[in-house]
Each structure stands twice: as structure tokens, then as C-alpha cells.
């Protein structure tokens with residue numbers, strides 16, 4: 491009888507250890523699964539080239555923070571997933587999303603290398619925006635377009651024509667900063683960043699990924715504020 495009791499106790503003990511073991515396995519799988527599910531977060535940084543942003547650095551940095559929150563949000567992910575985009579360099583929506591989140595810039599600022607502006611090619615998950623304002627070093631046509639009233643043949647900025655540095659009209663930067671238009675600046679950054687990622691558009695206000703994703707960012711920043 492005593493012997494039987496001993497075996498029963500041994501069995502119970504084994505069962506308990508077995509269940510403990512199973513429990514540990516389940517917990518371990520849970521952790522692994524959670525890690526597998528963990529999304530890649532994107533970080534947004536800004537570098538100021540030349541000194542046109544000197545009075546607006548705080549506004550620009552606050553905009554960058556809001557842009558980063560939007561890019562990492564479910565709403566942004568869903569907007570890209572469900573959108574219909576043209577001029578996507580043959581990428582489908584999830585590839586388009588990955589391209590943005592990876593942040594492998596295609597355009598590199600070679601002419602600014604002397605100013606210690608690094609080229610971020612290859613650093614995953616980091617959007618490195620390089621910004622300046624349009625000035626006398628730019629073609630006169632840009633200065634003229636900057637001076638025009640919004641929507642009347644005017645421009646907001648230029649993408650740097652391959653050098654990876656986004657330029658904005660000083661007039662626009664000044665007025666957006668004065669009225670805290672974070673969405674406008676964030677949308678502009680995103681539009682130009684899409685060019686830096688290698689996307690283009692044929693005409694203004696198009697259904698292109700460049701225009702639409704810039705607009706999505708603007709709307710989401712505005713909505714969050």
C-alpha cells in the first residue's frame with residue numbers, strides 16, 4: 491500500500507513537472523510569436539543644410555516628431571494598404587509601404603558631402619531628411635515661383651533634383667510656421683522624401699504615390715492635432 495502511494499505521488503509529481511514544462515513551452519512560444527509580430531518602427535531625423543531654417547528649426551523638429559508618429563501608426567499602414575496609387579515603380583502596396591519604412595534613400599547629396607551631410611543609403615528604418623530653403627543659388631525661375639501666391643503657378647519647394655536635399659520656399663516655411671501648419675510641412679516633407687526614395691510623378695495633383703502619400707501624411711498629422 492505504502493509502495494503504491496509512493497508511485498502515485500511520483501506520478502502526480504511527474505504530471506506537475508510535465509504541466510510546468512508544457513506551460514514554459516507555451517510561454518516561450520508566446521514570447522517568440524510576439525517578437526515575430528513586432529513591427530519595424532521607423533525613425534525620422536532631420537539635418538539642416540545651409541541656414542535658411544535657422545528661425546524655424548523648432549517648428550521643423552516638432553513636425554518631424556509628428557511625421558514619425560504618423561508613419562508608425564496603424565492608420566498610415568491601412569491607408570497605404572487600401573490606397574490606389576499610380577507611378578509606384580511597379581511596387582504593390584505592401585512593397586510601397588516597406589520601401590517607405592525601410593528608408594533606403596536613392597538620391598544622395600554628393601554636392602553637400604563637404605558640409606558633413608551624410609548619405610543615409612543602406613541604414614534600415616531611418617528616414618534622414620536633409621532640408622534647406624530655396625535661395626539665390628537656385629535658378630531664378632524657382633525664386634519667381636516661390637514669390638507667387640499659392641495655387642497660381644507657384645511651387646512649395648523642390649526635391650533637390652537628385653542630390654537628396656529637399657528645398658522649400660522661404661515664404662511658405664515662414665507662413666506655415668506662423669500658423670503652426672504641421673500637416674502642411676509634414677506633407678511637403680513626405681512628398682519630397684518620396685522623390686528621394688526614387689518615385690516621380692508626371693503632373694501636379696496626380697494619383698501618383700508621391701502626391702497621394704504626401705497628402706495622406708498631411709491629413710493624418712492634421713487629424714492628430
Ligand SMILES: [Zn+2]
Nearest residue numbers: 681685691700
Ligand atoms: Zn513632386
